[in-house]
Amino acid sequence: MPIFTPISHDDFVADVMALAAQLASATDWVPSFIIGIGRGGLAPAVYLSHATGLPMLSVDYSSQVSDFADAPLARLAARTRADERLLFLDDINDSGATIGKMRAILTDEGATPGGVRFATLLDNIRSSQRVDYAARTIDRSITKDWFVFPWESVAPATSLEEDAAAMPERIA
Helix, strand or coil: CCCEEECCHHHHHHHHHHHHHHHHHCCCCCCCEEEEECCCCHHHHHHHHHHHCCCEEEECHHHCCHHHCHHHHHHHHHHHHCCCCEEEEEEEECCCHHHHHHHHHHHHCCCCCCCEEEEEEEEECCCCCCCCEEEEEECCCCCCCEEECHHHCCCCHHHHHHHHHCCHHHHC
């Protein structure tokens, strides 16, 4: 049975503000858009957009529906060729699978090097991918908790258990 660790709304807001502070101090790279990665990155992207005043777009990558995942990534890659900078935001960089796949698609679609960066609320230092900005870091070799973000707290317990069971390597 996984250990479910809720992230309070106050902690979530503090994490968003930590990302906003990191962006404010990075004078060499300012994003044109924050891109929320669906599902888990959408709520954080809305909050970060409000905290920074930067506009927000979204990609529903978790749906695996091409019209809402791959096609928007191709359009976003084109925007980097017009000198726009994109900050992709997700809730957690756990295994790195999502970020790795997105980076590969963006590269295949001709995204300009340096035009794309990634941020997460939680960053697993054991992930196969690195992010440019993170509010907090974890080490999955030590921390096996299944984090429950505020927007997930309304899900039935069985849904959370099914999500965790689908990725046993993260909690074992």
